[in-house]
Amino acid sequence: QVQMVESGGGVVHPGRSLRLSCVASGFTLSGTDMHWVRQAPGKGLEWVAVIWNDGNNRHYADSVKGRFTISRDTSTNTLYLQMNSLRAEDTGFYYCARVNPVTTLGIDHWGQGTLVTVSS
């Protein structure tokens, strides 16, 4: 069955970097568009980035553009989010999410999330 498991979260100082991973199973990343979505504790959902199934086209939310990079490794079926120049407002749960194959951008499955805390 479709499953995604994120890791890499933790506590980091402002200005530092962190790389999140999302290992997918039950489907192949090479044939799938994938999102990262975040959620500040007790708050709503915010889209972060998408990578298309060709692996070359990516789009980012304005709030992370120039600081975050979405990528993937099809040999390990792993999605990544490289986060640089982290800010306090980047704190939250980060979810990888699969695009529903019967839609263009809609999400059908989410990972369990990994918590990033940016604090001095």
Place this chain on the structure above:
Amino acid sequence: DTQMTQSPSSLSASVGDSVTITCQANQDITHFLSWFQQKPGKPPNLLIYDASTLQTGVPSRFIGSGSGTDFILTINSLQPEDSATYYCQQYDNLPLTFGGGTKVEI
């Protein structure tokens, strides 16, 4: 960006009741709308996509309707396990955007 306005922000109902949650987009998103259910400490779970298509495995008491800019999630015959926060999300264009959420207490 497409703004999604969801209401109410919270509601309280009893087992067996029917409730409706509305979601309004500030521009035409045709039918590119999903509804998610999220319980504390868990990721969101897809209920409805394409405004009215029930995701596999989701109980038929969840009904989505609407098109263009106005959408509704109806939950019939509320069950205790329906206590959660519900979000709408448009995927007509990037950035994907979500409604602010509706907390349903039973």
